[in-house]
Amino acid sequence: MSNIDARRLLRRQQHGVLSTLSKKLDGYPFGSVTPFVLDHQARPVILISTLAEHTKNIAADPRVSLLAHDSSTDIQANARVTVVGHCARMEDQTALRARYLRYFPGAADYFATHDFFFYRIEPAHIRYIGGFGAIHWIEVSSFAAPENQLAAQEDAIIAHMNTDHQHNLAAYCRHFHGVDTNSAQMVGIDTDGFDIRVDTQQLRFDFNQPVLDAQSARSALVAMAEACRA
Incomplete structure (x- = not known):
C-alpha cells in the first residue's frame, strides 16, 4: 500500500524542501526549507511572505515540488516523498489558520504583518521512495485522503x-x-x-x-x- 505509506510519511513531517522555478535566475530550480501542514485532503499548505524569493517564483510560475523525508543517519535509506504540483494562494485565508497555529504556535506573530498568506499545493504527481528498491510513482487519486467530515x-x-x-x-x-x-x-x-x-x-x-x-x-x-x- 505505497499510496497510504506515502501519505502517512508526509503527515509525520512538519518541514520540507520547497523547490520553485526561479524568476530571477531564468528558470533554474530554487530550493528553500519551509514548514507545512496538510489539509484534510492531504494537500500541503504553507504560510509564506510575499517578500520571499519562492513566493515571487510561484507568482511567475506555479509549478513546484515539496520533498519531505524521515530523519536518520543514513539519508539514502530514508523513506521520502516528493509532491509535484501547482501552488496558489488560498482564497479563504482563515479556514486553516487554527490548524496551522496548533502545529506552529510561533507563527502567530506572522499574522500581525500583512504580507504572509497561506498557499496550497495541488498535487499532480507523487514520487515515493520507501527505501532501497521501493520506488513508486503514485496516482494522485489514490494518494488523496478519502472523503471525510x-x-x-x-x-x-x-x-x-x-x-x-x-x-x-x-x-x-x-x-x-x-x-x-x-x-x-x-x-x-x-x-x-x-x-x-x-x-x-x-x-x-x-x-x-x-x-x-x-x-x-x-x-x-x-x-x-x-x-x-x-
Whole structure:
C-alpha cells in the first residue's frame, strides 16, 4: 500500500524542501526549507511572505515540488516523498489558520504583518521512495485522503480530548512511543491518525484504518485507549 505509506510519511513531517522555478535566475530550480501542514485532503499548505524569493517564483510560475523525508543517519535509506504540483494562494485565508497555529504556535506573530498568506499545493504527481528498491510513482487519486467530515469536526474533537481525556493522551504517548508525560496536547486529527505535542516534541499516531467522522474517530481512540490498558 505505497499510496497510504506515502501519505502517512508526509503527515509525520512538519518541514520540507520547497523547490520553485526561479524568476530571477531564468528558470533554474530554487530550493528553500519551509514548514507545512496538510489539509484534510492531504494537500500541503504553507504560510509564506510575499517578500520571499519562492513566493515571487510561484507568482511567475506555479509549478513546484515539496520533498519531505524521515530523519536518520543514513539519508539514502530514508523513506521520502516528493509532491509535484501547482501552488496558489488560498482564497479563504482563515479556514486553516487554527490548524496551522496548533502545529506552529510561533507563527502567530506572522499574522500581525500583512504580507504572509497561506498557499496550497495541488498535487499532480507523487514520487515515493520507501527505501532501497521501493520506488513508486503514485496516482494522485489514490494518494488523496478519502472523503471525510473531519475538517468541520476537528476543533471540537481536539477540545474534547484535551479537556476530558488527558489521561488517555498521556497513555497513548507511553504505550505507543515510550514517552512519559503529564502535558500531552492533541494538536491535530485526520483520517489517517493524530498528533500530540509533548513539551517541544511532536508524536504521530496512526489509525489502523481511515476514520471518516467524529464517531469513527471516537471508536478508534477508544480502541487505542483499551490497548494501552491491556
